[in-house]
Amino acid sequence: MKEIRIHGRGGQGSVTAAELLAVAAFADNKFSQAFPAFGVERRGAPVQAFTRISDAPIRLRSQIYKPDYVIVQDSTLLEVVDVAGGLKDDGILIINSEFGPETFKLDTKARIMTVNATKIALDIIGRPIVNTVLLGAFAGATGEIRPGSIMDAVRERFPGKVGERNSEAIMEAYKMMEASI
């Protein structure tokens, strides 16, 4: 079983990203589970969402304490949240940032990777909404999921032009991350 924690701010679509990841993983013939960190969400406040992916049906209901992967939507969170907390040594931490991974001195043995998801989103989608872009980056960095499954899930949730542009941005982030592995 792989466990993923997504950090973001209220309004950035962290919960949606966790859900889309679960939908995409199931389409990849895995079992999946997505849930929010049941807080009282406010726009701009730090939030978390979680996804589990497994070959077998998932029964575990506790929160995620030792994730295999962490996705950070907003690098300003690093000042207020221990985003690397509990991350496994052989895990991967993906940060949305214009800077390279060496910029981030975090207390973790896990591999840190960065992707300028905001730029990709602005260039392709036209809005700084990075949640779907980061799912593409996740697919490229981890190989846990087919990018096509993520694009299908996004197009189903956001039909029409929005879904198409998001899919394009997902593919772009996927390719960039795959190339840097």
Added chain:
Amino acid sequence: MPREMNLDKSKMVVVEGSYAVAHAVKACRPNVISAYPITPQTHIVEDLSQFMADGEIPNCEYINVESEFSALSALVGASAAGARCYSATTSQGLELMHEVLFNVSGMRLPVVMTIVNRAVSAPISIWNDHQDTISQRDTGWIQLYAENIQEVSDMTAQAYRISEDRDILMPSMTCMDGFILSHVYEPVVLLEQDLTDGFLPAYEPEHVLDPKNPLTFGAFADPNYYTEFRYLQEQAMQRALKKIEDVANEFYDIYGRYYGGLIDEYRTDDAEIIIMAMGSVVGTIKDVIDKLRDRNVKAGLLKIRSFRPFPAEAIKNVIRDAKVVVVLDKNITLGLNEGALFTETKSTLYNTDVRVPIIGYMLGHGGRDIRIETIERVIDEATEVMKTGIRIESQFTDLREELL
């Protein structure tokens, strides 16, 4: 009897727990829905409102009300008039219904409600425990607790079948853990409309409130009559013990899905340590049991699906040969220092030949996460009980001592 579950992935979709429940309610073809939104039940009523607005629930009225008290009161009239009725609530909303809960069951109205279990105030908590429904255990409602969203959505159809049976005519609460199940996305088979049309026929009430043929419901009962009403309600609850099993079996035959009837068992056959629990924590416990079994710890799970009626015989038969039983409760009876499942399990054994040590833990209050380590720790303690006997009979666990 344990059954093989056929998970047909081609029929499954990944949806939110609340959506799965709302969809199941729709498939049960209700005639009147009345509910007041309250976290974390809100998504269920939002989804039902959407179905109504889209014309997807034919022959149904959605009554908007100003409180939970009115929501259930509206259903008293509607159910007496012969409508299949549905509501959903949680926590303070359920407590506000308290008086009406007795009216529904006393009038033998087969209303079904989803309760999205949440802690009660004060202090305010929107998070999960079982204090809300446990506090209503004496109101004459059948209470079923679900482990995952597949079970709770399927339980909706089962509850109508049980409640509307003329031998029963008692209302049902189907209980799902707030947020943990209401807000989780996971694969589920949405309750099939075609199968449900066969499994759950139209509600045909024996007695109907009708101006053309007047009857009195819930009338004055003086001391010459009142006791018999209570006695008959209890008789119906006793018959429900078998009905819940029968309906679960019939559901399996038609849908191929089974979660137990009154109870379910997991690796109990040779178990020395048996953990008893209700709701979503059951899934976490199963994972821990598998892990401990690999280390030769003979642990098993007794899942309680039906808390009302209380499955005393079924429990007794499962734990009879265990060496120690651990009961987990997400509630407390203040002043007794025990959770309800613990107290009632002990009580049903007292005058029997079953003599097994039982210890109780109160945990998961107000959304405190129940971690794998917690389950492992209580099983460790149970192992000690086998050697030394009971040291502490009932206690809180996962307390943050630094806050006390």
